[in-house]
Amino acid sequence: MIQFISHHTERYTYLDGIRLALDGGIRWVQLRMKDASDEDFLRTGREVRKLCDRYNATFIIDDRVELVREIGADGVHLGKKDMPIAEARRMLGNNVIIGGTANTFEDIEAHYRASANYIGCGPFRFTTTKQGLSPLLGIEGYRSIMQNVREAGFDIPVVAIGGITADDISSLMLTGIAGIALSGAILRADNPIEELKKIMKYE
């Protein structure tokens, strides 16, 4: 299960990147435009909604709880500095997917109890896409976190994130995570389409 987090480069706009990902078989998209105005986000978000409908893909937006309904997104992903999950749940109700960022088992437990529907857990390794992150987890980190999740009996899907490339996926999946979130790995590759094919083999 792979979530594509939007990203832009000199070659690809946000929409280009998402179109490329959907064309390549991705069926779970997160629109992340950290520095964009709400107006730009809304405009792009509406286009992404149409694209995701066409491909039957699940569509999550990053951070902007107040735009979920306007865009018609299926859910929202909340980082550590964004609105607390419980507050977003109160605003959005039970029909919206809420994902939360976690670095430790304690984060996962807190998000689970606050009614999150999935967890983006990371970072796996150093990444230039997102800076100022928590300590790196590596394979061993996921192994121990997932063991805690199983022992606690939390039925919440955990997705690994942060600097993951195609070559990491098979060993990461063995730790018991539900999937992978990717951003830079695809669009920064010399040949994004080939990279995506390589990644989708694990899907």
Next chain:
Amino acid sequence: MQINVNNKPINTEATNLSTLASELSLPEKGVAVAINNRMVPRSQWEQTPLSEGTSVIIIKAACGG
């Protein structure tokens, strides 16, 4: 038969993903489902068989808890 949904064992009568979806009252929209790590679009749920021990991951609102 016992399968795993989000790493939790559950008992089900469902023999394919579509019947499981109704058993679990999955909503019409905004659900992502993967079987043994592979995402399955809704159009293929009916043709996707479940067997003992199948691992199903479901990302949806109001899941778990």
